[in-house]
Amino acid sequence: MIEKLLNDYFMVNLNKKLSLSNRAKLIPSKNYNEINLLWKEHQKIQSDLDNGKYKCLNDSIPDFSYLDLKIKIANKIFKECIFCPRKCKVDRNNETGFCGVRNPIIASELFNQNETLPIMFKTDYNINYNINSNINNNSNINNSNINNNFNTNNNSNSNSTIDSNIICNTNPNTDFNIISNSDSITDYNNNSNNSFNNNYNNNFNDNFNNSCNVDSKKDLNNKDNNNSNILENNNNNCKKSSLCIAGLNEESPLIPSHKIFFSGCTLRCAFCQNYEISINPKNGISINKKDLAFKINNNRLAGSSNVNFVGGEPTPNLNFILETIKLTKENIPIIYNSNMYLSTETMSLLNGFVDLYLTDFKFGNNKCASRLSGVSDYMETVGNNHKIALSSGNIIIRHLVLPNHIECCSIPLIDWIVENLGVDVVLDIVDKYKPFYKANQYQDLSKTLKSKDVERVIDYAKSLGLNNIIKT
Numbered sequence: 413m414i415e416k417l418l419n420d421y422f423m424v425n426l427n428k429k430l431s432l433s434n435r436a437k438l439i440p441s442k443n444y445n446e447i448n449l450l451w452k453e454h455q456k457i458q459s460d461l462d463n464g465k466y467k468c469l470n471d472s473i474p475d476f477s478y479l480d481l482k483i484k485i486a487n488k489i490f491k492e493c494i495f496c497p498r499k500c501k502v503d504r505n506n507e508t509g510f511c512g513v514r515n516p517i518i519a520s521e522l523f524n525q526n527e528t529l530p531i532m533f534k535t536d537y538n539i540n541y542n543i544n545s546n547i548n549n550n551s552n553i554n555n556s557n558i559n560n561n562f563n564t565n566n567n568s569n570s571n572s573t574i575d576s577n578i579i580c581n582t583n584p585n586t587d588f589n590i591i592s593n594s595d596s597i598t599d600y601n602n603n604s605n606n607s608f609n610n611n612y613n614n615n616f617n618d619n620f621n622n623s624c625n626v627d628s629k630k631d632l633n634n635k636d637n638n639n640s641n642i643l644e645n646n647n648n649n650c651k652k653s654s655l656c657i658a659g660l661n662e663e664s665p666l667i668p669s670h671k672i673f674f675s676g677c678t679l680r681c682a683f684c685q686n687y688e689i690s691i692n693p694k695n696g697i698s699i700n701k702k703d704l705a706f707k708i709n710n711n712r713l714a715g716s717s718n719v720n721f722v723g724g725e726p727t728p729n730l731n732f733i734l735e736t737i738k739l740t741k742e743n744i745p746i747i748y749n750s751n752m753y754l755s756t757e758t759m760s761l762l763n764g765f766v767d768l769y770l771t772d773f774k775f776g777n778n779k780c781a782s783r784l785s786g787v788s789d790y791m792e793t794v795g796n797n798h799k800i801a802l803s804s805g806n807i808i809i810r811h812l813v814l815p816n817h818i819e820c821c822s823i824p825l826i827d828w829i830v831e832n833l834g835v836d837v838v839l840d841i842v843d844k845y846k847p848f849y850k851a852n853q854y855q856d857l858s859k860t861l862k863s864k865d866v867e868r869v870i871d872y873a874k875s876l877g878l879n880n881i882i883k884t
């Protein structure tokens with residue numbers, strides 16, 4: 413079920429579908445100088461997309477694209493910043509607002525190739541993904557000249573390429589933007605002259621078929637006597653799930669992830685688990701867009717499942733992120749790993765760009781949010797943004813269980829999710845709380861988390877029908 417809920421993400425990951433950002437590069441847009449006109453055009457394209465207008469895309473890159481439109485708007489916002497609801501309205505070229513971020517500073521960048529072995533396996537993945545093999549499309553992922561040193565055991569003689577020009581899916585029964593012309597996972601020619609010199613899927617295939625040393629069917633039979641699909645993200649793989657995972661540092665369906673950690677944050681949570689980055693917006697290095705795009709491409713070719721913009725908080729750097737992705741050439745899912753304290757303008761720009769929202773939903777009421785994160789409109793803002801995210805991409809909702817906040821936050825939050833988002837969402841219950849940053853100044857937060865608290869939250873979620881749970 414988790415795979416179905418994250419279907420679009422997995423399809424892009426497997427190169428069977430264009431990422432939303434690559435699609436945005438192909439959608440033509442009108443260009444204006446006036447911000448109001450830019451927004452009008454943006455809204456028009458969004459509603460055209462909602463109405464299915466761009467099911468068939470031309471293969472030529474327009475002079476000015478939907479992605480260019482987003483970039484132009486974001487660059488205007490940067491000069492009078494309203495990326496988050498704090499709406500500091502400062503010109504970030506010259507000054508900083510609450511977040512303290514001026515130009516993007518990257519605190520660290522992480523891509524652990526070892527996370528690929530094993531990557532991820534699934535018992536019924538191929539069966540569930542009902543790609544119609546008769547699609548007559550010519551998909552185009554532009555040529556990348558990046559040298560790929562990734563070593564796979566690829567023995568494939570396949571000549572299938574992702575080459576030439578994008579997409580026209582003429583089969584109404586299939587999803588649009590499918591970029592495979594076979595019903596199997598695309599194989600890439602391992603020839604160094606290949607325009608798409610990508611071994612990633614071969615590696616995926618190898619792992620997919622051979623490397624899992626656990627009988628995943630057996631796992632299915634060994635499921636608990638309820639219908640929950642719980643992934644436990646630890647090194648003891650394949651415990652309760654139809655997915656066999658390598659549990660390393662990130663939500664299991666997402667690894668190996670190319671994580672880019674931006675310094676600075678729009679919130680100041682007293683218990684911040686990443687405070688070295690979030691409260692020090694100058695902590696790190698400046699990387700130019702071209703170099704970062706090169707790394708994103710290179711890591712994709714080396715096996716990354718996604719590019720994962722995180723922090724701190726990525727939001728103050730939205731224009732930089734959009735511009736960087738414009739320079740990438742590979743088809744890669746974009747993960748927006750965020751506190752979701754974002755302005756409606758930012759949510760609008762992310763719509764049609766982000767493939768998967770990896771969100772933090774921290775509180776279940778405004779009182780705790782105000783006391784511990786300093787914002788009074790938490791539930792309205794973050795809640796509404798979750799509704800938008802769910803309607804515009806795939807989503808994993810992450811909830812860090814806080815000590816002494818089960819009854820006031822975790823339980824009401826789960827109620828809120830069920831009431832507003834339904835039970836068909838992926839929920840990541842995080843039990844890694846540590847009393848970092850200023851937590852020791854708060855009696856309730858200075859304690860360590862008890863495992864029975866986490867179990868209570870999971871049991872409550874299951875009792876309400878939330879069965880797609882990742883535990884990290």
Ligand code: SF4
Pocket residue numbers: 493494495496497498499500501502508509510511512513678727728
């Ligand atoms: S991102 Fe938010 S906190 Fe930072 S300057 Fe912009 S509006 Fe202010």
